[in-house]
Amino acid sequence: MNALIPGLLVLASLLALAALAVARAARWRAGRAAAVDAVAGLLAMPGRYLHDVHDAVLRDPVGRAKAGDTGRAAARMHMLTAGGFIAATALILAVHLFALGGVVLAWLLLAFLALMSAGLLRLYARRKPEVSPRLSRGGFDRLPYAFTAFIVFFAIATLPAAGLIAPFSWASLGGLALLALGAWACIELYVGMGYGPLKHALNGVLHLAFHPRPARFGATTPDSALQPLPATAERLGVEQPRDFAWNRLLAFDACVQCGRCEAACPAFAAGLPLNPKKLIQDLVAASGTHGSDLGYSGSPYPQRPVGSAHGAIDKPIIGSGAMIHPDTLWACTTCRACVYECPMMIEHVDAVVDLRRFQTLELGATPNKAPAVLEELKATDTVCGRPTSARLDWAADLRLPLLAEVEHTEALLWIGEGGFDMRNQRTLRALVKLLREAGIEPAVLGAEELDCGDVARRLGDEKTFEALARRNIATLNGYAGRFARIVTADPHVLQVLGREYPALGGYYSVVHHSTLLAELIEAGRLKPAADDSGRRVTFHDPCYLGRYNGEVSAPRRVLKGIGIKVVEMNRSGMRSSCCGWGGGSTFTDVPGKRRIPDVRMDHVRETGAELVAVACPNCAVMLEGVVQPRADVADLAELLLAAVEAGK
Amino acid sequence: MGQFDKLLEPLRIKHVTIRNRIISTPHAEVYAEDGVPGDRYIRYHAEKARGGIGMTMFGGSSSVATDSPAQWWKSLDFSNDKIIVPLQKLSDAVHGHGAALMAQITHMGRRNRWDGGNWPHLVSPSGLREPVHHATAKTIELEDIQRIIKAFGQAARRAKEGGLDGIELSADHQQLIDQFWSPRTNKRTDGYGGSFDNRMRFGLEVIEEVRRCAGDDFLLCLRMCADEFHPDGIDHEEAIRIARFYTETGLIDLLSVTGSGADTHATLANCMPNMAYPPEPFLHLASGIKAEVKIPLIHAQGIRDPLQAARILDEGHVDLVGITRGHIADPHFVNKMREGRLDEIKQCVGANYCIDRQYQGLDVLCAQNAATSREAVMPHQFSKAEVKKRIVVVGGGPAGLEAARVCAERGHTVTLFEKEPEIGGQVRWAAKAPARDQIGGIVRWFGLELKRLKVDLRLNTAADAAMIRAEQPDIVIMATGGVPFIDQFPGWGAAEGLCVSTHDILSGRVEPKANVLVFDVTSLFAGATTADFIANRGALVEIVTPDLHVAEGMGGTTVPVYNKRLAEKDVICTPNTFLHEVYREGDKLIAVLENEYTGRQEERVVDQVVVENGIRPAEALYFELKAESRNHGQTDLDTLFAYQPQPEISGEGFLMYRVGDCISPRDIHGAIYDSLRLCKDF
Ligand SMILES: Cc1cc2nc3c(=O)[nH]c(=O)nc-3n(C[C@H](O)[C@H](O)[C@H](O)COP(=O)(O)O)c2cc1C
Ligand code: SF4
Numbered sequence A: 001m002n003a004l005i006p007g008l009l010v011l012a013s014l015l016a017l018a019a020l021a022v023a024r025a026a027r028w029r030a031g032r033a034a035a036v037d038a039v040a041g042l043l044a045m046p047g048r049y050l051h052d053v054h055d056a057v058l059r060d061p062v063g064r065a066k067a068g069d070t071g072r073a074a075a076r077m078h079m080l081t082a083g084g085f086i087a088a089t090a091l092i093l094a095v096h097l098f099a100l101g102g103v104v105l106a107w108l109l110l111a112f113l114a115l116m117s118a119g120l121l122r123l124y125a126r127r128k129p130e131v132s133p134r135l136s137r138g139g140f141d142r143l144p145y146a147f148t149a150f151i152v153f154f155a156i157a158t159l160p161a162a163g164l165i166a167p168f169s170w171a172s173l174g175g176l177a178l179l180a181l182g183a184w185a186c187i188e189l190y191v192g193m194g195y196g197p198l199k200h201a202l203n204g205v206l207h208l209a210f211h212p213r214p215a216r217f218g219a220t221t222p223d224s225a226l227q228p229l230p231a232t233a234e235r236l237g238v239e240q241p242r243d244f245a246w247n248r249l250l251a252f253d254a255c256v257q258c259g260r261c262e263a264a265c266p267a268f269a270a271g272l273p274l275n276p277k278k279l280i281q282d283l284v285a286a287s288g289t290h291g292s293d294l295g296y297s298g299s300p301y302p303q304r305p306v307g308s309a310h311g312a313i314d315k316p317i318i319g320s321g322a323m324i325h326p327d328t329l330w331a332c333t334t335c336r337a338c339v340y341e342c343p344m345m346i347e348h349v350d351a352v353v354d355l356r357r358f359q360t361l362e363l364g365a366t367p368n369k370a371p372a373v374l375e376e377l378k379a380t381d382t383v384c385g386r387p388t389s390a391r392l393d394w395a396a397d398l399r400l401p402l403l404a405e406v407e408h409t410e411a412l413l414w415i416g417e418g419g420f421d422m423r424n425q426r427t428l429r430a431l432v433k434l435l436r437e438a439g440i441e442p443a444v445l446g447a448e449e450l451d452c453g454d455v456a457r458r459l460g461d462e463k464t465f466e467a468l469a470r471r472n473i474a475t476l477n478g479y480a481g482r483f484a485r486i487v488t489a490d491p492h493v494l495q496v497l498g499r500e501y502p503a504l505g506g507y508y509s510v511v512h513h514s515t516l517l518a519e520l521i522e523a524g525r526l527k528p529a530a531d532d533s534g535r536r537v538t539f540h541d542p543c544y545l546g547r548y549n550g551e552v553s554a555p556r557r558v559l560k561g562i563g564i565k566v567v568e569m570n571r572s573g574m575r576s577s578c579c580g581w582g583g584g585s586t587f588t589d590v591p592g593k594r595r596i597p598d599v600r601m602d603h604v605r606e607t608g609a610e611l612v613a614v615a616c617p618n619c620a621v622m623l624e625g626v627v628q629p630r631a632d633v634a635d636l637a638e639l640l641l642a643a644v645e646a647g648k
Numbered sequence B: 001m002g003q004f005d006k007l008l009e010p011l012r013i014k015h016v017t018i019r020n021r022i023i024s025t026p027h028a029e030v031y032a033e034d035g036v037p038g039d040r041y042i043r044y045h046a047e048k049a050r051g052g053i054g055m056t057m058f059g060g061s062s063s064v065a066t067d068s069p070a071q072w073w074k075s076l077d078f079s080n081d082k083i084i085v086p087l088q089k090l091s092d093a094v095h096g097h098g099a100a101l102m103a104q105i106t107h108m109g110r111r112n113r114w115d116g117g118n119w120p121h122l123v124s125p126s127g128l129r130e131p132v133h134h135a136t137a138k139t140i141e142l143e144d145i146q147r148i149i150k151a152f153g154q155a156a157r158r159a160k161e162g163g164l165d166g167i168e169l170s171a172d173h174q175q176l177i178d179q180f181w182s183p184r185t186n187k188r189t190d191g192y193g194g195s196f197d198n199r200m201r202f203g204l205e206v207i208e209e210v211r212r213c214a215g216d217d218f219l220l221c222l223r224m225c226a227d228e229f230h231p232d233g234i235d236h237e238e239a240i241r242i243a244r245f246y247t248e249t250g251l252i253d254l255l256s257v258t259g260s261g262a263d264t265h266a267t268l269a270n271c272m273p274n275m276a277y278p279p280e281p282f283l284h285l286a287s288g289i290k291a292e293v294k295i296p297l298i299h300a301q302g303i304r305d306p307l308q309a310a311r312i313l314d315e316g317h318v319d320l321v322g323i324t325r326g327h328i329a330d331p332h333f334v335n336k337m338r339e340g341r342l343d344e345i346k347q348c349v350g351a352n353y354c355i356d357r358q359y360q361g362l363d364v365l366c367a368q369n370a371a372t373s374r375e376a377v378m379p380h381q382f383s384k385a386e387v388k389k390r391i392v393v394v395g396g397g398p399a400g401l402e403a404a405r406v407c408a409e410r411g412h413t414v415t416l417f418e419k420e421p422e423i424g425g426q427v428r429w430a431a432k433a434p435a436r437d438q439i440g441g442i443v444r445w446f447g448l449e450l451k452r453l454k455v456d457l458r459l460n461t462a463a464d465a466a467m468i469r470a471e472q473p474d475i476v477i478m479a480t481g482g483v484p485f486i487d488q489f490p491g492w493g494a495a496e497g498l499c500v501s502t503h504d505i506l507s508g509r510v511e512p513k514a515n516v517l518v519f520d521v522t523s524l525f526a527g528a529t530t531a532d533f534i535a536n537r538g539a540l541v542e543i544v545t546p547d548l549h550v551a552e553g554m555g556g557t558t559v560p561v562y563n564k565r566l567a568e569k570d571v572i573c574t575p576n577t578f579l580h581e582v583y584r585e586g587d588k589l590i591a592v593l594e595n596e597y598t599g600r601q602e603e604r605v606v607d608q609v610v611v612e613n614g615i616r617p618a619e620a621l622y623f624e625l626k627a628e629s630r631n632h633g634q635t636d637l638d639t640l641f642a643y644q645p646q647p648e649i650s651g652e653g654f655l656m657y658r659v660g661d662c663i664s665p666r667d668i669h670g671a672i673y674d675s676l677r678l679c680k681d682f
């Protein structure tokens, strides 16, 4: 009996964990049904872990606050601690419960405990003497001690089996103390996997298998299209936690509170009351019967205290006295930085949009200027409320042919909302000139072009989005065969037309102007002169071009074509930081400590750039709105046109 | 909704799309060569098109017939087919930049001079004398009427063949058509006079003939005045009736409406309201007509600012906003507006340099933009110089400001020394006079530009030779201006402190006294506006000048404004008289005046004598540095006048050039022209 005690401790802990897991699964099952291919998912899980998760962990967290807090350190720490722990568990059961393997296995167990100790040193280094602010405290702070206790206890318990000391009895004062230590460690580490910090291990595995977006794994371009509203739901969007699909509730529960999302979130950085990590934790807390954020030990939503939020699986999530304040929900720019950073593959933006859908469609609770914008969209088919026929006012002298008037065009130019804005009319004008320079005569839809629906969709107004999309699709399908591809200078149009219309029956080849311009330069159809001004130039990747569409090379190729060597910002490419426009946030206009574009302009300043090149009309407006002194802002098309004209 | 959405909305009239709502209304450019548009003319209008304007209306007061001579203001001659090919070139150039274009054609009737060209007998409905041009015309005969109607038709045909989008018929500013309209000039008793319909008949027949000859696919604009401001002329009610009469024929496509008649000096000044007027002084009249007609309406008169234009359009007063002098000042007005570079727009300040030159038959130039109408040789936009130089400019008046601006635009490192606490030079004092404050806009624009161009501006810094050398400049530009030249004639008593200068008064250095004599030698703005300044404070003022009349050098559209202001304050104007001597008697001054012709002297007992005698160049610093400059301070005139870069001069040290009044006193345009043509190639 004496020898069995350590093994029994583990067995009992594992049984307790199993019971907890069943209870936890009941929480998830309260969610809506979801079509999940469980077998395929389980088979794919190890691959997803080894590639997608590993890649994400390996990236250095944004703005890490502490030396050594790197992606590599995190990966090593996990490999050693978790790998050692799993192996040790199996060996403890073998050695201590079934008395298998004799001295050899006992020594092997000691070796794995030693391996864990190596990982443990990294865990200490991560949490001692200070902790990066994005990390949570509480139970996480106890983990190093629990692991120490675990290693010490099982090492001593294994010494007799390894033949190093004589068997001893636990029934001494020292033995009982040691036993208590071991029991605590087992509860923290095994049972804790059902409720504590380590629950990410078990839930993470399940989440990887039953992920709501299986297409994201191993994909070459991001799986970023928002999904249509489920047709049969009791409510439009999500009001209560149980309105989420069950595997979304599971997904939230996989959060390890690493805070990588928090560190990347532009809203958080600007002091808007949003922290994606807490958002996910609040959703987890709200999925129980008496949820509150009292147990949350990470950074709060800026400007808001922790501890007063309450929710339950069948209670509204959003509300000033509920789990999540509406300001938090509307502060999100849907930039996907969090999604890109999250090592647990959680889809924050889907959650945000699901919650917004209920607010907008069922409650009409879209804040600030957003309802007016939605009204304009319904009444006029444009965000600014001007007639669609005015979209081309700026181009009267360019005499752009209407698609209706031409037999076929290589490029159907989708003007977008930028056509109503003087700043972006300059970009569009440059783009038209460039296309013509390259021998492409673009055509336009004219008054037939309605808003693409991006703003409506991100504000949760799926109905208006669908109405606009269906009418645009009908128009475009009516011209089937008359245009080779759609060209747009607006990455939001690229996203919506290219990736979100297919779900509604619109399949088009849509290309962003940066991609097309890079092609034209490389094909020798545009011959820019090399920029010899020697000015420092940086490039701001639009979220909807980079993280949404995976296009980070074309803009750089265009700049290279002009002879500009980009001085990169710390946050660039897929890890670019949002300008603050997306997701309708300029209309919901939740106040922060600063404005998001001001934060982004600081990143520009760090490079010493005199000019920041952009590739999105909205980025252009946001960054130009930053007060001087600041870098100049120019769209790729404007820069390229100047270079092409200089080349003549 | 953007603030300029409406301004930038295209207007489609028949087959013509005007890309935005900002246009330039017809003005006599005084650039035509033998009655046809040549290179200079074409470039001038093409530049506005390049600058984004919706439509440029050109050829102010172009003549349809040989008895309406237009060579005085070198306008276009539409009486002959030889204009067609040059017009086609102009159309191509303007259309090529996306703008529409129309010409104004007219017969001036009695509003003309007879003593030139063919020495024609001028015609007018009733042969009455015209006060401004001093012409008495013959009473027009029916045969003349028929001939001129035909000429209008043929002129329109030529315009159409020349590729224009349309023409404007002027029935404004008292030309032949509105000489028939107005009971003030039409005393006829035949079918062309008397009743409303009879007075309208000539205009109607012209319009019908023009339509017949030009066809329907050609825009026809009628320019008219909405109130002649003469008791015996057309009032607003009558103008509305006229507007309805013609628009209801369905024959015209556009109506251009202005306020005020133009056949007296006083009313003429209203037509091109100078800086003394409030903004858009006659908009209400145009608006009154807009309410009564169904076709698009144009108005231009004192609209200078994009925000003002946007408001006028948004409020629905007009359909097209004329910014005519505004485009002489800055042909890139629309592009700058569209690109949000509002502060870069060089706004017209209403100096009326342009129109006052036109009235003397001189080519139209802008006081503050030396590139306008010199597009072939002078840039509105700059390319960067190949070699970046260090340039020091001494003096922040117009010449120095323009030099600093141009050099900075070329990419050089520019330091500007100004000894006063603010830039502007003499313009600062000019702007202190009543109703002259807007001239300060010229300096305000420079200030914004220098800031944008990051010129190192050192105020309160009187540069000396050592400071200039310390900058190690490649080029030094002397623009030190001058000081009032009141000590030229010892009798004025400057040395004894018996007289002060206009600068002393306007700058506030010397308080005006109760009874003041202003002696004005230059007869430009300084004397008269200083008199106005003093009289405005309730003083008794007499202005004495040796010239034929007070403010003789002021232009025809500005002098009426100051005549009125001086008369209102009972300022006594004494021309033909020299200030012979000033001496003190007790606490009074005695000014001895001498008639230029009779030599008779008389005395005035006054409290203060102000002498305006222009300025004396400030040359000391120039002469101090002259010897050590590589070029001995010399500007090579042959290359300068040929708009070529100054010749290379090898050697050590800097090059030095002088610009503006520190060479010899001239005007603002002279100063900036000096600087632009010199510095554009640095
Ligand atoms: C130099 C000059 C010449 C002009 N000549 C004519 C003319 O020949 N015919 C005419 O109808 N108006 C003429 N005008 C008046 C302009 O068309 C316009 O009505 C006037 O300048 C007021 O508009 P603004 O304040 O925008 O300059 C002239 C104006 C200027 C400045
Ligand atoms: S999508 Fe962007 S703004 Fe929204 S929570 Fe994630 S990181 Fe923050």
Ligand code: SF4
Residues within 6 Å of the ligand: A254, A255, A256, A257, A258, A259, A260, A261, A262, A276, A277, A280, A338, A341, A342, A343, A344, A345, A346
């Ligand atoms: S949501 Fe993802 S990135 Fe954010 S704290 Fe949780 S696990 Fe980390």
